[in-house]
Amino acid sequence: MKQLAQEAAAINKASPPCPTCVEWQCGLGSLLTADESRQIAAISTRRHITPGAELMPDSDLHESCVALLRGVVKVSRLLADGRQQIVSLKAAPDLLGAPFAPPGDVSIRAVTEAEIYCVPRHAFESIVLQNRSLEHRLHLRALEDLCEAETLLLTLGRKTARERIATFLLEMTGRFRAVEAGKRCGEGVEPGTLDLPLTRAEIGDFLGLTFETVSRQFAALRREGMIEFSDARRVLVRDRTRLRVAAGC
Amino acid sequence: MKQLAQEAAAINKASPPCPTCVEWQCGLGSLLTADESRQIAAISTRRHITPGAELMPDSDLHESCVALLRGVVKVSRLLADGRQQIVSLKAAPDLLGAPFAPPGDVSIRAVTEAEIYCVPRHAFESIVLQNRSLEHRLHLRALEDLCEAETLLLTLGRKTARERIATFLLEMTGRFRAVEAGKRCGEGVEPGTLDLPLTRAEIGDFLGLTFETVSRQFAALRREGMIEFSDARRVLVRDRTRLRVAAGC
């Protein structure tokens, strides 16, 4: 149990072989072509971010976009008294603080270790304006993000704590499928196993709950046999069907 | 008190002189040029919708986009058991079911009387692909919608009922400034007066509350002198400053 956690941690620390920098050189997932990636890399500065740290020296987000090379980050909105709501989770390879996006007062923090490119916003926007097909892809991405945000709205506005947790687990499956030590993506791990990059408190900030409620609802689903923990961060989904019922849709 | 309500109703029923059809002919607010409006109108069918009715004979939304000429509509996501969350409110002139948007299972219903153009999606998308600047404007609009959705996420995830209602009132001010009978936009009405197009239940569906809670929180803000009702749907914001405090930000 402890073993597993340490192995997972080790993976997160050593740059793994398969993932995201490679994808970047091939073009940021499906978003950029290899050429466009190079073009953007050429005007960017690369930085390493430690977990919990803010990506940008504060309000530089108006000046820069961020290309996420490695790691997971959370995009939050804050209230004056410290309450926060995570509005989106981004895993490499992805783009944050999209070109042309209105200001909109968010805070972006690393969840895991992360590598980013800071791309000067104005230069990036110029590139996009000269590249019809790139703008089209960014436009599609924005519409997908909007659709995701609406899905989360339904969860926050109308679902119970139990339903939120079940929904969360279903959505995270696939996005954070567990990777076994030393192997390439996802072989040798029981299918349906999930390495959560988030703490209980962060899951709460994503689902509009307290960390205690998150913990209790996980425990309830575990007692009912739908999921199983080998470690607080490593979940096995045992019964996807019942979990879908528990998710209320 | 009754008088006012009847006048307001009369305005909603008679096509008013100043508003939205005119704007459409001048180009759907800032979104379309006059030429583009004509081009789109040419391939569209016009329809009238009564309050509460669904805009499209159901899942035709995959086939059509909607240009809203007049009226207010709500875009909702549904749960199997009937719970619903309004994810966005649109007032004419605006566009719904954006070109290139992923499917995403929403229901769109009229809040007031409404006039729409149904635009065949595929044809609309072709037009957009031949018009660089139009796609750019739609892209910007998508990013604004995303930003708005994120703001609502914070409200639903982290604010109390009281804060949600105060936030709602602040946001609706300006979007639904009251129009006095027979006059053009907004003269002769006490400034800060607001004609809510939504029922208490709809406000609840927007804010993730029940209609009883909406009603009680309105009553509380009224008792505290921040707002005043001349009619259940017509609100006067008396103290914007305290309302902002009550909104939690």
Add this chain to the structure above:
DNA sequence: CGGGTCATTGATGCTCATCAAGCACAGTGG
């Protein structure tokens, strides 16, 4: 008039936040 929708208000109870205690583990420095 009767039936429908919308709104208000009260009584009650459930869900989830809050407060609090304790455990496991990692990192630090004596």
Add this chain to the structure above:
DNA sequence: CCACTGTGCTTGATGAGCATCAATGACCCG
């Protein structure tokens, strides 16, 4: 090597906030 401290997680006890259920009034329309 072992306290010491800090962080993350779990679990229990309590209470607040909001949902639910119910009754009533205002208005509209056929």
